[in-house]
Amino acid sequence: MRNQFITDAYIGIGSNLQNPFLQVASAIEQLSLIDETELHSFSSLYSSRPMGPPDQPPYVNSVAWLKTRLDANSLLLRLQAIENEHGRTRDGERWGPRTLDLDILVYGNFTLNSQALTIPHPGIKSREFVLYPLHEVNKNLMIPNLGAIHRIQPRCYANGLTRLSI
Numbered sequence: 395m396r397n398q399f400i401t402d403a404y405i406g407i408g409s410n411l412q413n414p415f416l417q418v419a420s421a422i423e424q425l426s427l428i429d430e431t432e433l434h435s436f437s438s439l440y441s442s443r444p445m446g447p448p449d450q451p452p453y454v455n456s457v458a459w460l461k462t463r464l465d466a467n468s469l470l471l472r473l474q475a476i477e478n479e480h481g482r483t484r485d486g487e488r489w490g491p492r493t494l495d496l497d498i499l500v501y502g503n504f505t506l507n508s509q510a511l512t513i514p515h516p517g518i519k520s521r522e523f524v525l526y527p528l529h530e531v532n533k534n535l536m537i538p539n540l541g542a543i544h545r546i547q548p549r550c551y552a553n554g555l556t557r558l559s560i
């Protein structure tokens with residue numbers, strides 16, 4: 395649904411199958427085409443160690459900063475459509491490899507806890523592949539329930555996270 399207000403939404407992007415670098419680059423382009431939404435900026439692409447079963451390829455991760463008039467659930471539907479276009483399947487093992495994962499990390503000052511969606515994303519504070527690119531795109535970000543990104547990010551171990559592009 396269209397919203398009178400423009401909200402800053404931060405999207406976590408991850409892939410570790412079928413040319414992850416291209417998957418992430420193409421996802422960023424798709425994000426720029428969402429209706430009622432503007433792609434404000436995006437982070438470098440990073441290579442990260444898999445969280446979850448270790449017998450899977452490394453991930454490529456990034457974070458995009460959107461300005462949107464869509465409500466959170468409508469935005470989620472757009473993200474799921476992009477995941478599907480990228481051949482995402484949902485029948486694999488928990489925390490198994492994936493062609494494309496798009497998560498709403500932060501949606502303005504909102505907090506939400508529904509079956510479909512938890513905002514802010516519950517994994518933010520323990521995931522270096524989210525916190526470092528999020529800090530790169532907005533060093534002044536305040537995350538509801540968690541606080542200032544510039545305080546949280548340095549407390550998170552980098553775990554071999556490597557920047558692939560500037």
Ligand code: ROI
Nearest residue numbers: 408442443444445446453489490
């Ligand atoms: N691990 C890394 N490094 N990056 C991800 O984007 C990622 N996404 C996931 C799980 C399976 C939890 N592991 C990940 O969904």
